[in-house]
Amino acid sequence: xxxxxxxxxxxxxxxxARKYVEVGPLDTKSGGRLPSVKVAYETWGELSPARDNAxxxxxxxxxxxxAIGWWGKxxxxxKAIDTDRYxxxxxxxxxxxxGSTGPxxxxxxxxxxxxxxxxxxxxxxxxxQYRLVQALGIHGLHAVIGGSMGCFLALEWARRQxxxxxxxxxxxxxxxxxxxxxxxxxxxxxxxxxxxxxxxxDYLPHKQPADGLAVAxxxxxxxYLSPAAFETKFGRRMVETKEHSTCSLPVFQVxxxxxxxxxxxxxRFDANSFLSISRAMDQxxxxxxxxxxxxxxFASFTSDWMYPPALSEELHQMALAAGCRSRHVIxxxxxxxxxxxxxxxxxxxxxxxxxxxxxx
Amino acid sequence: xxxxxxxxxxxxxxxxARKYVEVGPLDTKSGGRLPSVKVAYETWGELSPARDNAxxxxxxxxxxxxAIGWWGKxxxxxKAIDTDRYxxxxxxxxxxxxGSTGPxxxxxxxxxxxxxxxxxxxxxxxxxQYRLVQALGIHGLHAVIGGSMGCFLALEWARRQxxxxxxxxxxxxxxxxxxxxxxxxxxxxxxxxxxxxxxxxDYLPHKQPADGLAVAxxxxxxxYLSPAAFETKFGRRMVETKEHSTCSLPVFQVxxxxxxxxxxxxxRFDANSFLSISRAMDQxxxxxxxxxxxxxxFASFTSDWMYPPALSEELHQMALAAGCRSRHVIxxxxxxxxxxxxxxxxxxxxxxxxxxxxxx
Numbered sequence: 001x002x003x004x005x006x007x008x009x010x011x012x013x014x015x016x017a018r019k020y021v022e023v024g025p026l027d028t029k030s031g032g033r034l035p036s037v038k039v040a041y042e043t044w045g046e047l048s049p050a051r052d053n054a055x056x057x058x059x060x061x062x063x064x065x066x067a068i069g070w071w072g073k074x075x076x077x078x079k080a081i082d083t084d085r086y087x088x089x090x091x092x093x094x095x096x097x098x099g100s101t102g103p104x105x106x107x108x109x110x111x112x113x114x115x116x117x118x119x120x121x122x123x124x125x126x127x128x129q130y131r132l133v134q135a136l137g138i139h140g141l142h143a144v145i146g147g148s149m150g151c152f153l154a155l156e157w158a159r160r161q162x163x164x165x166x167x168x169x170x171x172x173x174x175x176x177x178x179x180x181x182x183x184x185x186x187x188x189x190x191x192x193x194x195x196x197x198x199x200x201x202d203y204l205p206h207k208q209p210a211d212g213l214a215v216a217x218x219x220x221x222x223x224y225l226s227p228a229a230f231e232t233k234f235g236r237r238m239v240e241t242k243e244h245s246t247c248s249l250p251v252f253q254v255x256x257x258x259x260x261x262x263x264x265x266x267x268r269f270d271a272n273s274f275l276s277i278s279r280a281m282d283q284x285x286x287x288x289x290x291x292x293x294x295x296x297x298f299a300s301f302t303s304d305w306m307y308p309p310a311l312s313e314e315l316h317q318m319a320l321a322a323g324c325r326s327r328h329v330i331x332x333x334x335x336x337x338x339x340x341x342x343x344x345x346x347x348x349x350x351x352x353x354x355x356x357x358x359x360x
Numbered sequence: 361x362x363x364x365x366x367x368x369x370x371x372x373x374x375x376x377a378r379k380y381v382e383v384g385p386l387d388t389k390s391g392g393r394l395p396s397v398k399v400a401y402e403t404w405g406e407l408s409p410a411r412d413n414a415x416x417x418x419x420x421x422x423x424x425x426x427a428i429g430w431w432g433k434x435x436x437x438x439k440a441i442d443t444d445r446y447x448x449x450x451x452x453x454x455x456x457x458x459g460s461t462g463p464x465x466x467x468x469x470x471x472x473x474x475x476x477x478x479x480x481x482x483x484x485x486x487x488x489q490y491r492l493v494q495a496l497g498i499h500g501l502h503a504v505i506g507g508s509m510g511c512f513l514a515l516e517w518a519r520r521q522x523x524x525x526x527x528x529x530x531x532x533x534x535x536x537x538x539x540x541x542x543x544x545x546x547x548x549x550x551x552x553x554x555x556x557x558x559x560x561x562d563y564l565p566h567k568q569p570a571d572g573l574a575v576a577x578x579x580x581x582x583x584y585l586s587p588a589a590f591e592t593k594f595g596r597r598m599v600e601t602k603e604h605s606t607c608s609l610p611v612f613q614v615x616x617x618x619x620x621x622x623x624x625x626x627x628r629f630d631a632n633s634f635l636s637i638s639r640a641m642d643q644x645x646x647x648x649x650x651x652x653x654x655x656x657x658f659a660s661f662t663s664d665w666m667y668p669p670a671l672s673e674e675l676h677q678m679a680l681a682a683g684c685r686s687r688h689v690i691x692x693x694x695x696x697x698x699x700x701x702x703x704x705x706x707x708x709x710x711x712x713x714x715x716x717x718x719x720x
Contacts, residue, residue: 119609179590179614180582186615187578190622191551194571211554215575218547222540227665230539236645249479249639254539255546262550279609285596305587305665
């Protein structure tokens with residue numbers, strides 16, 4: 001189990017393959033307005049002459065456009081999401097901080113939006129993705145694919161169908177943020193809001209509430225692993241260096257790992273983006289999938305205590321109730337929620353078959 | 361399920377029934393020294409002429425001496441821990457902030473210990489309890505009883521036997537803090553350490569790092585409930601008042617609950633006490649119970665994801681391997697870790713029988 005963690009990192013390497021497109025002004029569902037929205041995206045593979053092999057990948061709460069990096073187990077030449085066959089699009093979501101318009105973007109007055117960034121929803125993020133796909137000259141998607149929060153976007157594509165979507169793959173997802181999800185999010189948000197550097201959301205570009213954001217990220221990481229994964233990866237082992245904690249006690253590896261994850265996150269992520277995106281997650285709620293015309297594949301993981309199989313099963317049953325073809329693969333893997341990133345076998349097999357199958 | 365929560369509060373009412381005893385200087389296991397240690401305690405019931413009916417109750421991470429308050433389901437006249445039959449002792453643990461010596465106590469120079477408070481261990485806490493019990497003229501305990509962290513103290517009494525201990529009841533416990541426990545603790549500690557008001561531990565008495573401590577407590581509460589309890593207690597229901605969050609979104613009840621718990625905690629608890637006690641928990645590790653002479657009863661709860669039944673089962677097996685009588689009762693209750701406080705039936709039945717049974 002250990003090697004799975006070592007060969008995989010949540011943090012994608014920096015890439016200069018990003019492209020950008022302006023998709024115009026956006027009136028948000030909340031009644032706010034962004035005078036112009038920019039989208040950072042990347043593509044892999046070639047769009048077929050019939051323009052019918054495009055796939056959109058939707059990232060999780062802290063992701064970016066570099067899907068081939070953070071989902072390298074599934075995306076690439078010869079892999080389940082085969083870039084030799086498909087035209088694969090990754091984009092940074094609205095509200096993010098990796099190239100797309102978000103709270104840290106500059107408003108028309110040359111200052112970051114900060115507290116002026118409107119409340120956004122999953123629907124708004126999908127609207128922006130829709131404009132991106134249109135800008136690429138694509139009028140139907142072979143698949144929309146997402147993991148964790150990305151499932152919300154994939155579901156919204158299926159529900160709303162701004163363009164036809166043949167297939168939807170949702171891994172480690174759920175129909176809505178439940179009370180426990182919201183509780184973890186709110187605790188993380190409070191860590192940010194109570195950091196004096198947050199300043200009501202209007203911090204200086206290079207003085208973000210890094211301490212609060214680090215704690216928020218540590219809270220996130222607590223939910224990404226299963227109890228078994230915590231034991232295998234760390235147990236009660238100590239850090240081997242002479243490093244000591246502030247209280248002169250030896251440092252447990254799990255403490256060092258979480259601090260490292262928290263602090264590293266503050267170098268690549270914006271605190272207001274976390275607030276904005278986590279709130280969008282909390283608001284989202286899929287009551288049913290009536291009207292959806294896609295074929296669905298759901299994957300879930302037995303050790304994922306935050307997004308357990310029962311939640312994906314609820315979505316699977318919604319899809320069946322809507323008259324859609326659907327399959328739910330439950331993978332018995334011990335890595336917790338991170339399984340959706342770490343598993344390149346069970347998901348890959350089901351996904352490969354699902355994407356190739358032209359029965360619908 | 362809901363009424364269970366409403367009729368029970370983690371926070372015990374203030375009491376003026378506290379008594380105090382000075383138990384002398386303490387050389388801590390860490391090599392530190394406290395020139396004098398004071399213990400706040402309460403008692404209920406009458407010590408029998410044979411002085412053989414005394415029980416010691418060990419509190420959880422944020423508890424106090426008022427065991428009859430926070431464990432009112434089990435302690436009282438006619439209850440499982442029957443104050444008509446037993447002489448029941450509750451005390452605030454070393455390192456605490458409810459009357460016993462802890463980091464917020466005044467050192468000899470009249471200033472709070474703060475950063476000068478030595479690293480303490482579960483063993484040190486038990487040493488102080490031992491001195492308290494001796495000071496009360498008691499030379500053997502009918503039972504030592506603890507829930508959650510309190511189990512560590514009960515186990516240490518059984519292992520070390522500074523005085524004979526006939527029976528040990530440990531509810532929702534574990535043999536050691538595992539990586540997940542340490543991870544949650546460390547994340548909570550980081551919330552405190554990164555609050556600028558913490559000032560290296562030397563904050564002013566009325567200017568503690570309340571924001572960090574509130575977040576730390578919210579993290580704790582996330583682990584006290586089961587996913588099912590979160591759903592029953594809150595679901596996606598909104599707060600009914602006009603109160604709005606900082607971002608003008610309606611407030612979920614679970615958000616309001618967690619903030620209320622976090623903020624309330626800062627009025628009754630000291631941030632350095634949390635650091636001190638949670639570190640003591642992290643260090644504790646019971647490899648076996650060889651040499652123990654007590655009879656054991658363990659209780660655990662199916663929905664307790666932080667202290668699941670498997671951990672109590674490990675202790676039960678250790679007790680059996682040590683040749684002790686032992687029983688492990690697994691209660692199928694939905695309240696999560698808080699079940700140990702909320703359950704007045706399954707535990708009470710097993711405990712009542714266990715305490716009355718004079719077979720050993």
